Amino acid sequence: MSTRALFLLLASSVLFAAGKPNVIVVDQAGRGQFKTVQAAIDSIPENNHTRVVIEIRNGVYQEHLGLKKNFVTFRGQDRKKTRLEWEVDTSACPAPDRKEDQCASFLVNASDLRFENLTVENPSRKQGAKGVALSISGSSTRVAIVNADIVGYGGDTLVMSSRGLYYLSNVYVSGTYHIIVPRARAWVENSKFWCLGHRTCLFNEGIMKESDKLVIKNSTIDGPTEFGLGSYFRDAAWYFVDVTFGSNLMDLRIFKEKPSTPYEMKWGLDRVYFAGSKGPAYGWLGDNIAQSPMKDKRALTVAETLEGWKPE
Numbered sequence: 001m002s003t004r005a006l007f008l009l010l011a012s013s014v015l016f017a018a019g020k021p022n023v024i025v026v027d028q029a030g031r032g033q034f035k036t037v038q039a040a041i042d043s044i045p046e047n048n049h050t051r052v053v054i055e056i057r058n059g060v061y062q063e064h065l066g067l068k069k070n071f072v073t074f075r076g077q078d079r080k081k082t083r084l085e086w087e088v089d090t091s092a093c094p095a096p097d098r099k100e101d102q103c104a105s106f107l108v109n110a111s112d113l114r115f116e117n118l119t120v121e122n123p124s125r126k127q128g129a130k131g132v133a134l135s136i137s138g139s140s141t142r143v144a145i146v147n148a149d150i151v152g153y154g155g156d157t158l159v160m161s162s163r164g165l166y167y168l169s170n171v172y173v174s175g176t177y178h179i180i181v182p183r184a185r186a187w188v189e190n191s192k193f194w195c196l197g198h199r200t201c202l203f204n205e206g207i208m209k210e211s212d213k214l215v216i217k218n219s220t221i222d223g224p225t226e227f228g229l230g231s232y233f234r235d236a237a238w239y240f241v242d243v244t245f246g247s248n249l250m251d252l253r254i255f256k257e258k259p260s261t262p263y264e265m266k267w268g269l270d271r272v273y274f275a276g277s278k279g280p281a282y283g284w285l286g287d288n289i290a291q292s293p294m295k296d297k298r299a300l301t302v303a304e305t306l307e308g309w310k311p312e
Helices: 003-015 037-042
Strands: 022-026 052-056 059-062 065-067 072-076 082-085 106-108 113-121 134-136 143-151 158-160 165-175 180-182 185-189 192-195 214-217 220-222 230-232 238-241 272-275
Touching (some): 158 165
Parallel strands (some): 022 052, 065 106, 082 113, 113 143, 134 158, 158 180, 165 192, 214 238
């Protein structure tokens, strides 16, 4: 056994022997258990069932991160000064074998996670780069992102491709197209989406249940130049509640694109609902939530959207 492997084994036995929530401190200056975030992740047991908090001190951590362990909280010291950065572009995973989760700065396949008070960024600005910052895939579910910046300059900044439950609060996401990619049930509140100029800023999909939905509430969708709101390939239900849309929003309602593989729609087209919108005077931004299965915006709650999970 190598010296590093022995150290990690001993560290894990000390940190997790008590069976209680554990705190691991990451500090680049050496004033914590580890100097890198990945080393802290590696110290967690493979089949972890106890909440682990990785407290990350301020700094720019240039690491290509991967996580396959459950019940982990990543907590930064300062939202703007605790930065997880790694540049990945499409040349790192060339077509035809390109996969979003291989092109991300931070790759996640785990459940019961929380990201808070930090920035995750893919700084790639190369032409044609997807620019995925955080990709959550596989069987991941019950993932909360709170008081965080997820920053990209291309497409698919925040990928939520697992058919799981997602909660976002006070989150900033930037990118060019499909900057968030939820594929099941997601609740977003008090957040800001910064769209860097494309006809499809947002993406949504929910094909497991008719009640799958993306809810965006009390948030802002804006950009420095003209942008379109979003698109979908398969069944998708969208709810925009008390959302402010910037003046650069195009007069282009959310539309269906052709999927890469054949798909038969189960629950109909144009399941896009608005209540209390503020922004350009486009007719399609008017209140139509009464036509939705929920009927009234007051029926939309975290508990209903996330099937009883209470992330807050």
